[in-house]
Amino acid sequence: MRFLFFLLRIKNSLRARWQHRVVSKYQQSRFGACGKNVSIGEKCRFVTEANVYVGDDVYIGPHACFLTTNARIIIGNKVMFGDEVAIVTGNHRIDVLGKYMFDVKEKLPENDQDVVIEDDVWIGLRAIILKGVTIGKGSVVAAGAVVTKDVPPYSIYVSPSKIFPRFSEEQIREHEALLYGEPQNEE
Numbered sequence: 001m002r003f004l005f006f007l008l009r010i011k012n013s014l015r016a017r018w019q020h021r022v023v024s025k026y027q028q029s030r031f032g033a034c035g036k037n038v039s040i041g042e043k044c045r046f047v048t049e050a051n052v053y054v055g056d057d058v059y060i061g062p063h064a065c066f067l068t069t070n071a072r073i074i075i076g077n078k079v080m081f082g083d084e085v086a087i088v089t090g091n092h093r094i095d096v097l098g099k100y101m102f103d104v105k106e107k108l109p110e111n112d113q114d115v116v117i118e119d120d121v122w123i124g125l126r127a128i129i130l131k132g133v134t135i136g137k138g139s140v141v142a143a144g145a146v147v148t149k150d151v152p153p154y155s156i157y158v159s160p161s162k163i164f165p166r167f168s169e170e171q172i173r174e175h176e177a178l179l180y181g182e183p184q185n186e187e
Helices: 002-030 169-180
Strands: 038-040 045-047 052-054 058-060 065-067 073-075 079-081 086-088 115-117 128-130 155-159 162-165
Touching: 002 038, 115 128
Parallel strands: 038 058, 045 065, 052 073, 058 079, 065 086, 073 115, 086 128
Antiparallel strands: 155 162
């Protein structure tokens, strides 16, 4: 009897994996653009997939939620997202007098702004990235961080008041020379 339950679990696991692959490929086909070697974790949600642009070698962890209506989410190459990361490119108007916020349907241009994530970025578990933010290349966003402002290249973002350099200027030159084959600046 145990053997039958074991076989049933294997069958269900294989079916779930197959279903996930089909859903993932379907989601990728609906993106505005999608590079090579893109992996999407289980149960991810993309609202307005056509506004999501993904580069090569990108991993989006399970349960991610990318919400974009009038703006775009632009993801570079070699980017990793932890589980349950959220990106929100818009906001509701809260400035209209005489209407419930629920009833306000009009938006201003500043209510929706692109989010840009450059190459070689790691976004940690349950990070939230809000509208109008650019995350510079080589940066890390800490788990649970709420990103409300731009992150400079090669930075570690913990909060708006806690942004640390990932490398020194000399290390950045060496890192990029090793990655891209650029000559190092000797001083």
